[in-house]
Amino acid sequence: xxxxxxxxxxxxxxxxxxxxxxxxxxxxxxxxxxxxxxxxxxxxxxxxxxxxxxxxxxxxxxxxxxxxxxxxxxxxxxxxxxxxxxxxxxxxxxxxxxxxxxxxxxxxxxxxxxxxxxxxxxxxxxxxxxxxxxxxxxxxxxxxxxxxxxxxxxxxxxxxxxxxxxxxxxxxxxxxxxxxxxxxxxxxxxxxxxxxxxxxxxxxxxxxxxxxxxxxxxxxxxxxxxxxxxxxxxxxxxxxxxxxxxxxxxxxxxxxxxxxxxxxxxxxxxxxxxxxxxxxxxxxxxxxxxxxxxxxxxxxxxxxxxxxxxxxxxxxxxxxxxxxxxxxxxxxxxxxxxxxxxxxxxxxxxxxxxxxxxxxxxxxxxxxxxxxxxxxxx
Amino acid sequence: xxxxxxxxxxxxxxxxxxxxxxxxxxxxxxxxxxxxxxxxxxxxxxxxxxxxxxxxxxxxxxxxxxxxxxxxxxxxxxxxxxxxxxxxxxxxxxxxxxxxxxxxxxxxxxxxxxxxxxxxxxxxxxxxxxxxxxxxxxxxxxxxxxxxxxxxxxxxxxxxxxxxxxxxxxxxxxxxxxxxxxxxxxxxxxxxxxxxxxxxxxxxxxxxxxxxxxxxxxxxxxxxxxxxxxxxxxxxxxxxxxxxxxxxxxxxxxxxxxxxxxxxxxxxxxxxxxxxxxxxxxxxxxxxxxxxxxxxxxxxxxxxxxxxxxxxxxxxxxxxxxxxxxxxxxxxxxxxxxxxxxxxxxxxxxxxxxxxxxxxxxxxxxxxxxxxxxxxxxxxxxx
Numbered sequence: 117x118x119x120x121x122x123x124x125x126x127x128x129x130x131x132x133x134x135x136x137x138x139x140x141x142x143x144x145x146x147x148x149x150x151x152x153x154x155x156x157x158x159x160x161x162x163x164x165x166x167x168x169x170x171x172x173x174x175x176x177x178x179x180x181x182x183x184x185x186x187x188x189x190x191x192x193x194x195x196x197x198x199x200x201x202x203x204x205x206x207x208x209x210x211x212x213x214x215x216x217x218x219x220x221x222x223x224x225x226x227x228x229x230x231x232x233x234x235x236x237x238x239x240x241x242x243x244x245x246x247x248x249x250x251x252x253x254x255x256x257x258x259x260x261x262x263x264x265x266x267x268x269x270x271x272x273x274x275x276x277x278x279x280x281x282x283x284x285x286x287x288x289x290x291x292x293x294x295x296x297x298x299x300x301x302x303x304x305x306x307x308x309x310x311x312x313x314x315x316x317x318x319x320x321x322x323x324x325x326x327x328x329x330x331x332x333x334x335x336x337x338x339x340x341x342x343x344x345x346x347x348x349x350x351x352x353x354x355x356x357x358x359x360x361x362x363x364x365x366x367x368x369x370x371x372x373x374x375x376x377x378x379x380x381x382x383x384x385x386x387x388x389x390x391x392x393x394x395x396x397x398x399x400x401x402x403x404x405x406x407x408x409x410x411x412x413x414x415x416x417x418x419x420x421x422x423x424x425x426x427x428x429x430x431x432x433x434x435x436x437x438x439x440x441x442x443x444x445x446x447x448x449x450x451x452x453x454x455x456x457x458x459x460x461x462x463x464x465x466x467x468x469x470x471x472x473x474x475x476x477x478x479x480x481x482x483x484x485x486x487x488x489x490x491x492x493x494x
Numbered sequence: 495x496x497x498x499x500x501x502x503x504x505x506x507x508x509x510x511x512x513x514x515x516x517x518x519x520x521x522x523x524x525x526x527x528x529x530x531x532x533x534x535x536x537x538x539x540x541x542x543x544x545x546x547x548x549x550x551x552x553x554x555x556x557x558x559x560x561x562x563x564x565x566x567x568x569x570x571x572x573x574x575x576x577x578x579x580x581x582x583x584x585x586x587x588x589x590x591x592x593x594x595x596x597x598x599x600x601x602x603x604x605x606x607x608x609x610x611x612x613x614x615x616x617x618x619x620x621x622x623x624x625x626x627x628x629x630x631x632x633x634x635x636x637x638x639x640x641x642x643x644x645x646x647x648x649x650x651x652x653x654x655x656x657x658x659x660x661x662x663x664x665x666x667x668x669x670x671x672x673x674x675x676x677x678x679x680x681x682x683x684x685x686x687x688x689x690x691x692x693x694x695x696x697x698x699x700x701x702x703x704x705x706x707x708x709x710x711x712x713x714x715x716x717x718x719x720x721x722x723x724x725x726x727x728x729x730x731x732x733x734x735x736x737x738x739x740x741x742x743x744x745x746x747x748x749x750x751x752x753x754x755x756x757x758x759x760x761x762x763x764x765x766x767x768x769x770x771x772x773x774x775x776x777x778x779x780x781x782x783x784x785x786x787x788x789x790x791x792x793x794x795x796x797x798x799x800x801x802x803x804x805x806x807x808x809x810x811x812x813x814x815x816x817x818x819x820x821x822x823x824x825x826x827x828x829x830x831x832x833x834x835x836x837x838x839x840x841x842x843x844x845x846x847x848x849x850x851x852x853x854x855x856x857x858x859x860x861x862x863x864x865x866x867x868x869x870x871x872x873x874x875x876x877x
Contacts, residue, residue, distance in 0.1 A: 138788075138792055142795060142799075146799050149799070149803065150799075150802075150803070153803045153806060153807060153821075154803075154806060156817060156818050156821045157806050157807065157811075157812045157817055157821070158625065158626060158812055159812070159813075159816035159817065161629070161816075162816065163816070165815065207843055207844075207845065207849070208839075208845070208849055209835070209839050209843065209845075209849070212815070241843070242682075242842075243682070243683065243686065243838050243839075243842035243843050244683070244813055244815070244838075245543070245679065245680050245682070245683040246543055246680075246683070246812060246813045246816075247813040247815055247816065249543075249544075249630060250629070250816070252633075253629070253630070253632075253633030253636075253637075256637075257636075260640075285613060285614065285615045285616075285639075286615075286616055286617075286618055286635070286636045286639045286640070287615060287616070287617045287618065288617075288618045288620065288632050288636065289617065289618070289619055289620070290619075290620040290621075290622040290628055290632070291587070291590055291619055291620065291621060291622055292621065292622040292623050293622025293623060293625060293628075294622065295622075296620070296622055296625040296628055296629045296632075297625060298625050298626065301623065301624065301625050301626075317795070317798075321791050321795075325791070408789075408790065408791040409707075409790045409791060409794055410521065412791060412794040412795065412798070413521065413525065413794065416794070416798050417525065417528075417529075421532060421536060423802075424536055424540075424541060425536075425540070429541075429811060429812075430540075430541040430542060430543060431543070431545075431624065431626075431627055433546060433547040433548065433549075434541075434542045434543070434544055434545065434546045434547070435540045435541070435542070436539060436540065439539075439540050453593070456623050456624075457593060457623070460622065460623035461590075461591050461593065461621075461623050462591075463591060463592070463593075467591060467592045467593075
């Protein structure tokens with residue numbers, strides 16, 4: 117290893133990268149667009165959802181219930197005149213939730229010793245699974261609370277159910293993210309996405325292009341050793357992507373208001389290591405591809421399931437057990453887990469040692485492999 | 495009339511040439527065949543938002559029969575692994591912090607006493623680091639607790655009681671029905687629109703690759719020298735992809751049906767009809783993207799970074815209805831948004847053409863706009 121030779125190679129690489137405006141734009145635009153696009157898409161609650169209402173009861177009780185529903189901004193009630201019209205609207209997809217109030221709602225609520233409490237029917241468009249799942253919990257709690265209030269007001273006593281067998285009062289508190297907002301979750305995941313996808317892609321393409329243009333062969337004629345060529349290639353790229361991470365941290369903080377709960381320095385350290393890991397992966401892809409387009413296709417084919425299976429969007433524990441094992445073998449899984457732990461839970465190295473150990477071992481192994489590919493080719 | 499006939503002949507001639515080229519591109523054929531299978535298995539068998547195997551912890555300070563029964567009932571919902579017992583509040587918080595549990599249920603000392611007085615209370619701590627799971631799990635635990643009957647009677651009596659009261663604590667019973675997908679399976683949600691994902695992938699990359707590759711190798715200029723207009727060249731090059739798209743659509747529909755038993759409930763004809771404007775619109779997006787790129791590498795780059803956001807913003811993966819206002823409107827200019835709305839209506843809700851005319855018209859409008867843009871961009875430019 118010779119310091120001067122390495123420095124020359126580094127300067128060359130930085131110049132080559134900065135000369136190409138397309139690469140520079142990609143390096144800045146892709147992380148930012150990904151950050152902004154992904155951060156807003158995951159919603160855990162419902163706001164202003166169209167709620168079809170068929171009120172067969174036309175009583176003061178039903179009107180109060182609907183007023184309660186309209187008061188919270190989760191639902192926008194839309195009245196329908198008949199049960200058939202509400203069902204048609206559901207099939208046509210105009211509404212995805214519908215509330216059917218029975219004709220005897222008022223009387224049933226007043227009749228406190230009645231055999232059964234009044235039944236309100238809620239219809240969901242199950243084709244929209246996430247939407248229906250989110251809306252269900254909301255709507256039920258609103259109807260239950262409103263019903264209890266109405267009964268108490270009308271009767272001046274505690275509800276019949278509450279008197280003897282009443283349920284348990286639940287005090288819920290969400291740690292780390294009190295509003296259960298999807299934004300910090302997705303922001304933290306986006307780091308994993310960008311560093312697993314963009315980094316590998318850019319590295320692979322850059323090396324293949326160099327080989328195709330014959331500049332790689334020229335480099336190998338110089339006194340520089342393989343290790344020096346490798347480092348001369350990877351160090352500037354690593355620096356660029358570390359800057360990218362920094363840029364994303366700042367933009368996420370200033371634009372989206374999401375700062376890491378844990379140590380920023382610790383996060384940057386882990387991210388830098390993961391960048392080195394992705395660079396090695398890009399190197400391996402480039403070594404096995406004949407043209408740039410092939411390298412890109414290979415990376416994309418490999419990266420899409422990788423991103424899907426890394427827990428970026430879908431929790432891993434929901435998958436079949438065999439796939440869960442596969443997911444554990446993907447480094448992006450561990451990186452995303454670490455990122456989220458740092459960003460949301462404010463975790464430090466002590467809590468994350470097992471994940472970090474895996475990333476470390478896997479990373480070093482891959483870098484060794486990358487070095488060997490380069491040697492074999494030489 | 496002669497003009498139209500020449501137009502069609504020219505388009506078909508270019509299409510014939512393109513087919514011949516494609517037939518020899520083994521990598522392309524491999525990708526076209528492998529991708530549907532991969533995505534089918536991923537979205538059919540692996541990816542889901544439904545909570546499962548959720549790790550949880552219990553801090554039971556009450557040590558009573560009732561508290562144990564409550565823990566059992568929460569566990570019996572089937573979403574959870576067996577609970578971890580923690581000895582102190584701090585231990586529980588540490589566990590949440592390490593990610594060892596998504597939810598911590600705290601049953602206080604005076605739980606049993608309060609249960610007899612009629613106002614028992616528990617605390618539920620959720621790991622906000624996983625908002626979607628936490629929200630669902632919080633709802634599930636709350637529901638179990640609300641329906642829980644803390645009275646110390648025999649289990650059979652309680653069950654009978656609960657059947658009568660249906661949902662204790664509330665005076666109004668709610669009876670939810672999930673139409674079209676009664677068990678709320680995510681699998682159906684994804685598989686219904688699987689074709690949308692596959693065709694987006696194919697259309698975006700195919701047209702950009704084909705056109706830029708041709709420009710790069712210099713054959714585009716050669717074709718320009720022929721007595722054919724640029725529009726005819728572009729259309730001719732896209733015709734074979736339309737045929738391939740219908741092939742992929744068939745694979746997606748039959749694959750989802752045969753492997754996962756998710757057959758379209760609605761009109762097959764409408765699915766086919768809806769696909770045509772979608773394929774044309776998506777191909778036009780690919781052409782536009784390719785016009786921005788100067789090399790194949792750049793084109794592939796650009797298309798890939800258009801594909802993923804369009805999956806996310808279109809509502810393909812997460813419901814677009816819940817996205818914030820500006821973002822939802824951006825998603826509306828993506829062809830995939832309208833196609834997935836239409837597909838889900840046809841496949842899951844069993845609609846026919848009358849139910850999807852809005853997405854159909856939207857796709858046609860998008861295609862018209864994109865075609866104008868393409869014509870404007872594809873003026874013969876040499877060099």
